[in-house]
Amino acid sequence: MAEVEDTLKRIQSINGVIxxxxxxxxxxxxxxxxxxxxxxxxxxxxxxxxxxARGTVRDIDPQNDLSFLRIRSKKHEIMVSTGGL
Amino acid sequence: MFTDETLDIIGAESTWRKSHQQTQESRSCQTLPVDTAxxxxxxxxxxxxxxxxxxQISQTLSLDRDISDFPGLLDFLHKVxxxxxxxxxKNSKSHAFDxxxxxWEDQTExxxxxxxxxxxxxxxxxxxxxxxxxxxxxxxxxxxxxRVDDGDWSNEKAYVCTWNLDxxxxxxxxxxxxxxxxxxxxCLCFHPVRPSVVAGGLYSGEVVVWDxxxxxxxxxxQTGMSADTHREPVFQVSWVPGARRGEFMxxxxxxxxxxxxxxxxxxxxKLILSSGYALVQQQVPQCGAxxxxxxxxxxxxxxxxxxxxxxxxxxxxxxxxxxxxxxxxSETVSAVPPDGESVTLRAPxxxxxxxxxxxxxxxxxxxxxxxxxxxxxxxxxxxxxxVLQPRPLLSLRVSDSYVFGVRWSPTRPLVFAAATGxxxxxxxxxxxxxxxxxxxxxxxxxxxxxYCLEFNPKHTNLMAxxxxxxxxxxxxxxxxxxxxxxxETAVLEQLANEVVD
Numbered sequence: 001m002a003e004v005e006d007t008l009k010r011i012q013s014i015n016g017v018i019x020x021x022x023x024x025x026x027x028x029x030x031x032x033x034x035x036x037x038x039x040x041x042x043x044x045x046x047x048x049x050x051x052x053a054r055g056t057v058r059d060i061d062p063q064n065d066l067s068f069l070r071i072r073s074k075k076h077e078i079m080v081s082t083g084g085l
Numbered sequence: 086m087f088t089d090e091t092l093d094i095i096g097a098e099s100t101w102r103k104s105h106q107q108t109q110e111s112r113s114c115q116t117l118p119v120d121t122a123x124x125x126x127x128x129x130x131x132x133x134x135x136x137x138x139x140x141q142i143s144q145t146l147s148l149d150r151d152i153s154d155f156p157g158l159l160d161f162l163h164k165v166x167x168x169x170x171x172x173x174x175k176n177s178k179s180h181a182f183d184x185x186x187x188x189w190e191d192q193t194e195x196x197x198x199x200x201x202x203x204x205x206x207x208x209x210x211x212x213x214x215x216x217x218x219x220x221x222x223x224x225x226x227x228x229x230x231x232r233v234d235d236g237d238w239s240n241e242k243a244y245v246c247t248w249n250l251d252x253x254x255x256x257x258x259x260x261x262x263x264x265x266x267x268x269x270x271x272c273l274c275f276h277p278v279r280p281s282v283v284a285g286g287l288y289s290g291e292v293v294v295w296d297x298x299x300x301x302x303x304x305x306x307q308t309g310m311s312a313d314t315h316r317e318p319v320f321q322v323s324w325v326p327g328a329r330r331g332e333f334m335x336x337x338x339x340x341x342x343x344x345x346x347x348x349x350x351x352x353x354x355k356l357i358l359s360s361g362y363a364l365v366q367q368q369v370p371q372c373g374a375x376x377x378x379x380x381x382x383x384x385x386x387x388x389x390x391x392x393x394x395x396x397x398x399x400x401x402x403x404x405x406x407x408x409x410x411x412x413x414x415s416e417t418v419s420a421v422p423p424d425g426e427s428v429t430l431r432a433p434x435x436x437x438x439x440x441x442x443x444x445x446x447x448x449x450x451x452x453x454x455x456x457x458x459x460x461x462x463x464x465x466x467x468x469x470x471x472v473l474q475p476r477p478l479l480s481l482r483v484s485d486s487y488v489f490g491v492r493w494s495p496t497r498p499l500v501f502a503a504a505t506g507x508x509x510x511x512x513x514x515x516x517x518x519x520x521x522x523x524x525x526x527x528x529x530x531x532x533x534x535x536y537c538l539e540f541n542p543k544h545t546n547l548m549a550x551x552x553x554x555x556x557x558x559x560x561x562x563x564x565x566x567x568x569x570x571x572x573e574t575a576v577l578e579q580l581a582n583e584v585v586d
Contacts, residue, residue: 083165
């Protein structure tokens with residue numbers, strides 16, 4: 001489907017974006033602009049962190065849900081957007 | 086008339102012999118009856134279970150599956166696309182984190198000398214430290230003693246000493262392991278995987294591999310004197326990955342113009358020549374500099390650098406000032422007449438860079454950029470080269486005397502350190518505007534040269550420096566010299582892409 005590819009291309013072409021990974025509900029990457037091993041590593045680690053963050057948000061307020069997670073490190077920033085808008 | 090008389094037997098009791106039968110007592114015992122009971126069980130329900138691991142490939146294959154397998158994908162992307170793009174654009178314009186530095190650990194503000202390691206006997210005899218090497222775990226520093234200033238053939242005994250810096254009772258004046266060596270040691274290199282194995286190149290041309298974990302006879306393998314070995318001092322030893330995974334070969338390069346690869350045969354305690362390269366003047370592609378000598382003269386090798394990015398490439402620095410790019414897989418046969426070696430020597434040179442004025446003492450590839458390397462020699466300058474062109478990108482004045490060693494910092498892409506003949510280690514930061522050194526570390530050797538330096542691969546703020554007065558100084562570097570700042574790799578990339586006119 002061209003629309004999916006277009007959307008991903010639009011996101012990837014923004015200034016400063018190094019890579020984009022789309023991850024399914026089990027934490028397995030389904031589309032990525034990085035190589036296989038890197039994608040799998042990032043997906044696995046971020047899935048766990050996202051689940052933890054989501055749990056934290058919902059423990060504080062059960063009506064709330066995680067919408068965006070940003071991790072800023074010295075060298076890069078990782079932005080995670082979940083489906084729970 | 087005469088009959089036999091039979092008499093009764095007469096017996097007499099012995100007065101002194103007593104019956105040996107002692108008094109006897111009889112006892113018996115018996116255990117109480119043992120209780121036993123028998124019980125039987127029988128399983129009514131039986132269930133079988135087994136597990137099996139699956140190849141991990143199935144996880145990554147999902148990246149190639151068709152998008153139509155994921156029905157909700159398009160809806161999800163529609164939902165999140167706007168917010169993601171908004172955040173990304175905001176981020177690229179944001180100044181929120183400019184100049185924001187994070188410090189998880191205590192910052193050391195200055196460079197300090199942690200230890201000054203010495204071997205008293207070597208110092209008394211005036212031996213100099215010719216090579217230092219950290220082991221793969223970063224806790225043991227080894228140094229080899231020898232002589233660099235002596236022009237003569239020497240047979241004086243030398244040492245290889247190691248200190249374990251992580252031990253509590255470290256005595257800087259007494260090494261943990263002292264290995265006696267029959268000839269001066271010119272270079273040293275620890276094994277990249279096994280923490281106790283170290284290879285050394287000797288003045289006599291031999292290459293020896295020691296195993297410091299053994300209690301007796303520390304020699305694991307040596308070349309011995311055969312037709313295969315170097316005839317001239319070996320200036321550099323390194324471990325290179327071998328044919329099979331996990332196997333390593335020893336690379337040795339000497340001033341006889343030979344670069345040889347040895348496999349370790351532990352059973353025979355020998356190093357077996359597996360392939361060799363010989364460098365001769367005629368087989369070097371000239372880059373414009375006229376060759377001053379005619380005939381087939383061998384090029385004495387003084388330093389070798391292995392590329393961490395490309396396993397096939399290595400750089401050779403020679404006594405005549407040439408810096409040459411060579412390849413392990415070259416097939417051309419060398420022009421050197423065979424001298425009884427067991428393998429045919431090949432000519433590895435592919436490209437020659439602009440020559441220096443004197444012997445090239447050290448060459449080192451940058452661990453952060455695949456094309457950059459730095460070389461130093463007796464002209465007192467540090468030349469920053471890219472592999473793609475013969476002329477250097479940058480030449481920095483390091484000192485007024487010879488420069489003996491240079492190493493890139495393992496954590497900061499723009500920093501390298503050089504060891505000078507005046508006993509100073511100059512550290513340069515290419516990110517700064519000025520061409521003066523970022524830091525000067527004085528080795529306190531009262532003017533005697535510093536021959537070698539190595540950064541610790543695991544504890545990256547430690548640096549070991551070997552001096553001509555027989556001491557090894559361990560320095561702890563300041564946070565400024567070891568913490569990588571933002572965008573350093575980008576600046577390095579920019580530097581590498583400049584083309585000198």
